[in-house]
Amino acid sequence: LDARLDFSVPVLKVTQKLCQELGIRHPEELSIKRDIPTDILRKGAHVEADQHIQPYMKPGEESIGPGTLRTAKPIRASTMNLSGGRGSPVSGAAAMGPGHPFNASEIGTLPKPGTLPRGMSPGPAAYREALGRTPEPGFSEGLEDDFFDHSLINSPKIVPSRDSFKPQNYLEKAALNRGWLDSSRSLMEQSIFEGETVLLRFKFATFFDINLKYDPVRINQLYEQAxxxxxxxEVEHTEEEAALFAALQLQATLQRDTPERESPERDEVDVMLDELEQTLDAAASISRRELTYVPELTEYLKYVKPKKLGFNNFKRAYFTFRDLYLSYYNSAQD
Structure with a gap:
């Protein structure tokens, strides 16, 4: 997808800003990673982070600062593009003044860089509509389905190719983790050039609460990475674990594609409970309509007056409970 990120701030803040625009909660779970070529991964070679920065220039462009270019043509921000090409332009308000918009194209991954001249800080307009919309400050409250981009919730189906890198030993598996960027340093300090593709990935296998209402993009990102x-x-797993993962995915797909029944079936217990409720309501309403006197409870009961010394002898009396008063008599005739 195409997005605009700040070259000059630490990677930690870059990740937070990007997750906010994508609608992903808990950005501390993710980080940015280099897109290391397959041939380097097969060698298990270490990818040096400290390289000399040489920003490239094209005809019609001039340099106005480290890693920043100014084009002779008007700059338009690009919308999200999962096909790899340029998206349709958005309004002119989304264009950054003297700087070049950051862009990238990688399914499920992120950005590329560009910065303002040294000594300047990007204003709020530098990030507004970076993805075709203005993110809300707190997307954990009052979210609607229209807030999230559906292309981020449902990733396109991709068939693994033969060129996909499959680590064959522990050395190659270790090489997969050598592309993580330092969260305390900026993109420019780690030789991330303009137009270069980087990846957004979950870095640790520890997750905070996951809510289907608030985290559709986060859930899809986690599912695709897994x-x-x-x-x-890339991870150690058994055939049973892989089959279980596929079965859960199939069940979720079938449940999503199955239309909901207009009138769900009810078992006999529910029907009997409804009938009992209606019967009790009818009997109660009839008794309330026929009530023409104050109800009274009467019965012979045994009572005792506790004594500290001696035996407690029970006595029999006739008790009546009427309104809010309890009375007793020696017999019913009294």
């Missing part, structure tokens, strides 16, 4: 980790054998 699925490809199994398909490319």
């Amino acid at each position: 699925k490809w980790s199994i398909l490319l054998e």
Whole structure:
């Protein structure tokens, strides 16, 4: 997808800002990773983070600061594009003044960089409509389905190719974790050039609360990362675990595609409970309509007056309970 990120702030803040625009809660679970070529991963080589920065320039462009270009043509922000090409332009308000918009294209991954001249800080307009919409400050309250981009909730189906990297040994598996960027340093300090693709990934296998209402994008990102980790054998797993993962995914798909019944079937217990409720309501209403006197309870009962010394002898009396008063008599005739 195409997005605009700040070159000059630490990667931690870059991740937080991007997750806010994508609608992902708990950005501390994720981080940005280099897109290391397959041939380097096969060698298990270490990817150096400290490289000399050489921002490229094209005809019609001039440099106005480290890693920043100014084009001779008007700059338009690009919308999300999962096909790899440029998206349709958005309104002119989304364009950044002298800087170049950050862009990238990678399914389920992120951005590319560009910065303002040294000594300047990007204003709020630099991020507004970076993805075609203005993010809300707190997306954990009052969210609607229209808030999330459906292309981020449902990723397109991709068939693994032969060129996909599958680690064959522990050295190659270790190479997969060598692309994580330092969260305390900026993108520019770690040689991330303009137009370069980076990946947004869950870094730790520890997650906060997951809510289907608030986290559809987060759930899809987590599912896609887990699925490809199994398909490319990036994590240790058994055949039973892979089959269980596929079965859960199939069940979720079938449940989503199955239309809801207009009138769900009710068992005999529910029917009997409804009949009992109606019977009790009818009897209560009839008794209330026929009530023409104050109800009274009467019965012979035994009572005792406690004594500290001696035996407690029970006596028999006739008790009546009428309105709010309890009375007793020696016999019913009294």
